[in-house]
Amino acid sequence: MKHLRRLRITLRPIGFVRTKATEQDFRKHRQNIVSEIVLNDEYAKGLKGIEEYSHLFVLFWLHKVGKSERKQILTHPKHREDLPELGIFSTRQRNHPNPIGLTVVRLLERRWNILKVKNLDALDETPVLDIKPYNQRDIPETIRVPKRWKQTQS
Amino acid sequence: MKHLRRLRITLRPIGFVRTKATEQDFRKHRQNIVSEIVLNDEYAKGLKGIEEYSHLFVLFWLHKVGKSERKQILTHPKHREDLPELGIFSTRQRNHPNPIGLTVVRLLERRWNILKVKNLDALDETPVLDIKPYNQRDIPETIRVPKRWKQTQS
DSSP states (O other), rough: OOHHHHHOOOEOOOOEEEEEHHHHHHHHHGGGOEEEEOOGGGGGGGGGGGGGGGEEEEEOOTTTTOTTTGGGGGGGGGGGSSOEEEGGSSSSSSSSSSEEEEEEEEEEETTTTTTESSSSOOOOEEEEEEEEEOGGGOOOSSSOHHHHHHHHHO | OOHHHTOOOOEESSSSHHHHHHHHHHHHGGOOOOOEEEEGGGGGGTTTTGGGEEEEEEEEEOTTTOTGGGGEEEEOGGGGGTOOOOOOGGSSOOHHHHHHHHEEEEEEEETTTTEESSSSSOOOOOOEEEEEEEGGGOOOOSSOOOOHHHHHHH
């Protein structure tokens, strides 16, 4: 166990996001944004059969998050100082200690090494770490979320 | 963009999985397995408010996947040679180029830096990379999966 505590994990991108959408666009209508995931050529074959799925998990590296942001442990939700602080792992904010983005996207089209997807909240040039098909096991029977969450959705 | 192509990303575990379940147990009744996620002390406060969610995403490092396994691009589903090959990204197999595990777990209890969870398919001592709350946005309205998937579920 001790040897694992000091573990350093090294990853390399499998591809990159290509999009014209700006940060403002994501705030306004993220759900409608269509982006491309351009995989490195050597991974193109790794997409064989992916068209059979309607939705995918995309894991990506939030390369704009700075070192000091990765040290934040408590945070005011939505940058509102009047709301009580939450732990960083109780939020979907980007600045987690390991800033790995995770989004469920809709797969619109595949062209060899390129996936056209909807709802990916990642900026242009974001390094992509992994892609996984989304299936029924990813949907719990019922879920419970905080009240404040429902309020911000209505 | 060129500078990003050679990017090396370094991560460190935020904690570890603690479980008595064996690989055989996971194959037999994964959904019923209760494990603990023991966060490093410095991240305990990062869990503040997490009890308000019933389900979490756990991202973990599949430390048992070897270097050569990470190079596999095509695979026979369920190790069955009679089934046509699929791209590695079209499966939930562990041996992706960046072997990051992703599971939706049910949160049963929090005790300071320890989360007791159900359905985590990770072996004892697995390094944990990130924890995110699961919310409605993670559930698409409808999903489509390959027929073979439904067959293996029935």
